[in-house]
Amino acid sequence: MSPQPLPSLKGFAVTLRQIFRKPITQEYPEYKRPVYPRFRGRHRLNLHDNGLEKCVGCSLCAAACPADCIRVVPAENTPQNRVSPGERYARIYEINMSRCIFCGYCELACPFDAITLGNEYELSEYHRDDQIYTKEMLLAPPIKQVPVADRERYDTPEPVWKTES
Amino acid sequence: MSAPAVELVTVNVDGREVQVPKGTGMIETALAAGVEIPVFCYEPRLGPPVGACRMCLCEVEGMPKLQAACTLTAQDGMELRSAQTSAKAAEGQNAVLEFILLNHPLDCPDCDKGGECPLQDLTFRWGPSNTRMHFPKRTFEKPIPISPTISLDRERCILCYRCTRFSEGVSEDLQLVAAHRGAQSIITTFEEEPYRAHFSGNVTELCPVGALLPSTYRFRARPWEIDNTPTVCGLCPVGCNTWATTREGKVQRILSRNHPEVDDGWLCDKGRFTFDHLRAEDRLREPLVRVRRRGFEAVGYDDAVREVARGLREAGGSVAIAFSGGETVEQASALARLVRQGLGGDAAILPDDLDPAVDAFRAPLSAIRDAEICLVLGDEPVMERAPIVDLWLRAARRAGAEVVTVGPAGSVSTPPGSAAATSAELAGGGGSDELRDAGRRLREASRVAIVWSGDDHDSGRRAATLAASLGLGDGSGLYVLPRSPNGRGVAQAWYEAGEGRGFDPSGEEELGALIVSGDEAAYDPRVAQLAERARFVFATSMFTGDHTLWAHVVAPGTSYLERDGTVVNLEGRAQRQRRVVDPPHLDELELLARVGTELGVPIAPWAAEATVDDHAELAPRAQLEAPPEFAPAASTNGAGPGLELVVYRPLFSGPGVERVESLAFQRPAPEIELAHADAQARGIATGDTVTVGLNGSGRALRAAVRRKLRPGVARIAAEHADGLGSHVEVTKA
Numbered sequence: 001m002s003p004q005p006l007p008s009l010k011g012f013a014v015t016l017r018q019i020f021r022k023p024i025t026q027e028y029p030e031y032k033r034p035v036y037p038r039f040r041g042r043h044r045l046n047l048h049d050n051g052l053e054k055c056v057g058c059s060l061c062a063a064a065c066p067a068d069c070i071r072v073v074p075a076e077n078t079p080q081n082r083v084s085p086g087e088r089y090a091r092i093y094e095i096n097m098s099r100c101i102f103c104g105y106c107e108l109a110c111p112f113d114a115i116t117l118g119n120e121y122e123l124s125e126y127h128r129d130d131q132i133y134t135k136e137m138l139l140a141p142p143i144k145q146v147p148v149a150d151r152e153r154y155d156t157p158e159p160v161w162k163t164e165s
Numbered sequence: 166m167s168a169p170a171v172e173l174v175t176v177n178v179d180g181r182e183v184q185v186p187k188g189t190g191m192i193e194t195a196l197a198a199g200v201e202i203p204v205f206c207y208e209p210r211l212g213p214p215v216g217a218c219r220m221c222l223c224e225v226e227g228m229p230k231l232q233a234a235c236t237l238t239a240q241d242g243m244e245l246r247s248a249q250t251s252a253k254a255a256e257g258q259n260a261v262l263e264f265i266l267l268n269h270p271l272d273c274p275d276c277d278k279g280g281e282c283p284l285q286d287l288t289f290r291w292g293p294s295n296t297r298m299h300f301p302k303r304t305f306e307k308p309i310p311i312s313p314t315i316s317l318d319r320e321r322c323i324l325c326y327r328c329t330r331f332s333e334g335v336s337e338d339l340q341l342v343a344a345h346r347g348a349q350s351i352i353t354t355f356e357e358e359p360y361r362a363h364f365s366g367n368v369t370e371l372c373p374v375g376a377l378l379p380s381t382y383r384f385r386a387r388p389w390e391i392d393n394t395p396t397v398c399g400l401c402p403v404g405c406n407t408w409a410t411t412r413e414g415k416v417q418r419i420l421s422r423n424h425p426e427v428d429d430g431w432l433c434d435k436g437r438f439t440f441d442h443l444r445a446e447d448r449l450r451e452p453l454v455r456v457r458r459r460g461f462e463a464v465g466y467d468d469a470v471r472e473v474a475r476g477l478r479e480a481g482g483s484v485a486i487a488f489s490g491g492e493t494v495e496q497a498s499a500l501a502r503l504v505r506q507g508l509g510g511d512a513a514i515l516p517d518d519l520d521p522a523v524d525a526f527r528a529p530l531s532a533i534r535d536a537e538i539c540l541v542l543g544d545e546p547v548m549e550r551a552p553i554v555d556l557w558l559r560a561a562r563r564a565g566a567e568v569v570t571v572g573p574a575g576s577v578s579t580p581p582g583s584a585a586a587t588s589a590e591l592a593g594g595g596g597s598d599e600l601r602d603a604g605r606r607l608r609e610a611s612r613v614a615i616v617w618s619g620d621d622h623d624s625g626r627r628a629a630t631l632a633a634s635l636g637l638g639d640g641s642g643l644y645v646l647p648r649s650p651n652g653r654g655v656a657q658a659w660y661e662a663g664e665g666r667g668f669d670p671s672g673e674e675e676l677g678a679l680i681v682s683g684d685e686a687a688y689d690p691r692v693a694q695l696a697e698r699a700r701f702v703f704a705t706s707m708f709t710g711d712h713t714l715w716a717h718v719v720a721p722g723t724s725y726l727e728r729d730g731t732v733v734n735l736e737g738r739a740q741r742q743r744r745v746v747d748p749p750h751l752d753e754l755e756l757l758a759r760v761g762t763e764l765g766v767p768i769a770p771w772a773a774e775a776t777v778d779d780h781a782e783l784a785p786r787a788q789l790e791a792p793p794e795f796a797p798a799a800s801t802n803g804a805g806p807g808l809e810l811v812v813y814r815p816l817f818s819g820p821g822v823e824r825v826e827s828l829a830f831q832r833p834a835p836e837i838e839l840a841h842a843d844a845q846a847r848g849i850a851t852g853d854t855v856t857v858g859l860n861g862s863g864r865a866l867r868a869a870v871r872r873k874l875r876p877g878v879a880r881i882a883a884e885h886a887d888g889l890g891s892h893v894e895v896t897k898a
Contacts, residue, residue: 056274056275057384058273058274058275058279058387059387059389059390060274062387062389062390063280063387063389074384074385075384076383076384086272086274086275087272087275087307087308087384088275088384111273111274112274
């Protein structure tokens with residue numbers, strides 16, 4: 001028997017009470033909590049409506065990047081191989097995600113809104129080399145993030161931005 | 166000679182008093198007062214200011230309207246107010262920038278100048294923050310390749326006329342002009358001909374916007390992604406100071422780095438665009454060792470070093486070196502010590518062997534511009550041998566100097582190969598009337614520049630003798646143009662390593678071993694003949710070539726952009742060449758150090774730190790110990806049937822240039838230059854196809870008629886002269 005039986009019993013009562021409540025913790029990755037709209041996650045390279053790339057390979061994002069994680073190698077558009085509307089396009093566009101600090105300066109520096117930061121944050125890899133995102137990866141549409149489990153099972157508070165607006 | 170007294174005047178710039186010599190330009194005057202006046206078109210090296218861009222608008226006391234400061238000169242009591250203190254001037258500059266930007270496309274993210282663009286910078290500092298231009302801008306087709314190395318974007322051009330002023334007033338090629346008027350003015354070449362001139366690349370550096378850009382740098386890098394390494398060009402004996410721009414470990418472009426005594430900030434196209442040979446496809450990357458007669462096998466450096474040491478040791482002292490003249494002093498010294506101290510050999514083929522007497526008349530190249538009279542001697546065109554010297558001679562002529570050229574195409578016409586005889590006549594006051602006259606004027610002038618551009622092996626001595634007899638003093642200079650970029654340094658290194666003065670390669674006896682250093686030497690037919698007599702041949706070269714037929718060990722060589730060391734230019738100025746990029750293999754000095762270890766000669770595998778400063782000073786003149794005597798000049802021109810052929814080595818030639826595709830248009834066309842009288846006698850006009858050769862076995866070349874060329878003489882570039890003798894018959898095809 002515990003030297004202080006009464007407080008122990010009080011504690012057990014709390015536990016007993018919580019057992020019948022909905023859990024406040026969120027099961028990740030079964031449930032993925034929605035992020036705020038200005039959340040800065042994985043980068044995306046955007047396309048024009050006609051399918052051409054918005055990026056012209058001007059390297060301003062690389063200049064703005066404080067972590068020096070962007071590498072751009074431009075090349076010239078030819079009539080046979082037109083990639084972007086201007087004279088030049090980014091032949092190589094790489095972001096080293098293991099270096100990126102997600103400050104969003106690249107997005108601010110971009111004169112063509114070609115690079116934007118999306119909502120994805122699941123960027124773990126088994127190898128460092130895989131952390132270097134190529135242009136093809138950045139151009140690809142993001143994998144849709146949906147909660148995988150029933151939201152009603154959790155006692156999740158509504159995000160502030162949702163309750164206020 | 167005393168310098169003219171300088172009259173100082175007091176000028177007030179933005180409330181600051183400053184004293185400058187009378188006549189100083191207002192931009193410099195303001196700078197002396199610590200005030201920066203923004204400019205686009207102003208560039209003192211291009212001659213008188215034109216006031217085309219109006220960026221330098223300033224308020225001057227007593228003048229009702231804003232004045233372009235660059236066109237004003239300092240006068241006593243002048244009061245100038247720049248945009249920093251005068252609201253009127255600031256408004257004027259703002260309006261000028263808005264006006265310049267009316268038709269300037271806002272494609273800075275596309276433009277290669279972005280980030281290092283004066284128009285961007287000045288707009289940011291002085292210009293409007295917004296545009297009121299809501300109409301379509303003037304458009305042109307773009308980019309227009311005005312030559313394979315330069316592209317022109319007329320939309321971006323702000324018509325500052327820097328490029329046309331360069332073409333007209335500095336390089337004097339007169340190829341770039343402004344056509345049409347007003348808003349329709351465009352920069353263009355004649356009839357869409359490519360801009361083919363030795364100095365065309367300089368306009369890309371002069372252009373203050375992105376209108377003229379080097380095609381080789383198109384979309385390669387941004388200013389914040391690059392490293393600039395100060396180095397010295399190693400492609401001709403001038404040794405222009407350059408910046409080499411690298412990105413991600415690759416050379417992307419070469420820019421000039423102004424050394425006012427050597428190059429005045431100009432750089433020829435060979436120096437600017439040849440860097441691409443570093444990435445040539447046929448570059449050697451590993452040592453090759455001959456395996457029986459079948460061919461070569463790539464081996465590691467350990468095996469190669471052992472093989473070289475074995476071959477050299479077995480030669481038993483009968484060792485010769487063939488130098489290219491492009492090596493650094495350190496490299497040449499290592500080779501020389503290896504042969505002279507390690508193996509006991511004393512034979513070398515030196516590309517240049519100047520007599521040290523020329524150092525008694527040493528002067529910076531800039532002294533040519535200040536000369537009263539310039540004398541150019543020799544058969545080789547100065548432009549093809551040391552292009553910057555030609556630019557200095559043009560500057561001298563513009564400054565009012567008389568330039569006397571003596572040679573087969575000169576203002577004083579002499580037969581080919583007679584430079585030695587002519588110099589003796591000049592010194593002795595003999596010869597033709599023209600020559601006697603020129604000699605008299607040379608003696609009367611106080612500032613004389615003598616340029617000797619010939620292939621005579623004794624030219625250093627003869628030139629020094631001529632200079633001594635003409636009494637060249639301070640302010641005068643003697644410039645003997647070597648054949649090779651560092652020929653002087655190589656020869657110095659060779660003589661410092663031991664006794665003896667070279668040898669005659671035309672013997673018959675067998676040679677123990679031959680070391681061929683560099684591609685230029687490997688291309689030399691004399692060296693190939695020598696190699697046939699050698700039991701063992703060790704060659705270093707950048708590219709695969711003919712020498713792979715006769716060498717036993719070939720080690721990959723480096724370019725001047727890949728090594729560190731000292732080079733000595735034609736003035737005798739020691740300058741520092743820096744390693745800009747790492748070679749894809751061991752560099753020669755390291756290899757020689759390892760061979761030295763095997764043979765017991767200690768060689769440092771790297772150049773000593775900081776041999777010379779960034780802007781190398783010229784060493785003081787040497788004392789002339791005894792006035793050299795004239796050696797009897799052997800006349801090299803023999804009589805023969807037909808026309809006497811003068812073969813010159815064009816600037817755009819050599820193993821590096823041959824591997825750069827974009828420079829192919831600069832290489833000499835397959836043509837033969839004929840004198841006017843000879844052409845007329847044969848009924849040949851410029852552009853005709855002619856048969857050149859003897860006894861009917863000829864080749865077809867294009868004829869170019871030159872009025873300046875001496876009758877009886879034909880001139881041809883070396884690469885088209887293969888198999889032609891000293892005399893040829895030219896007939897219309």
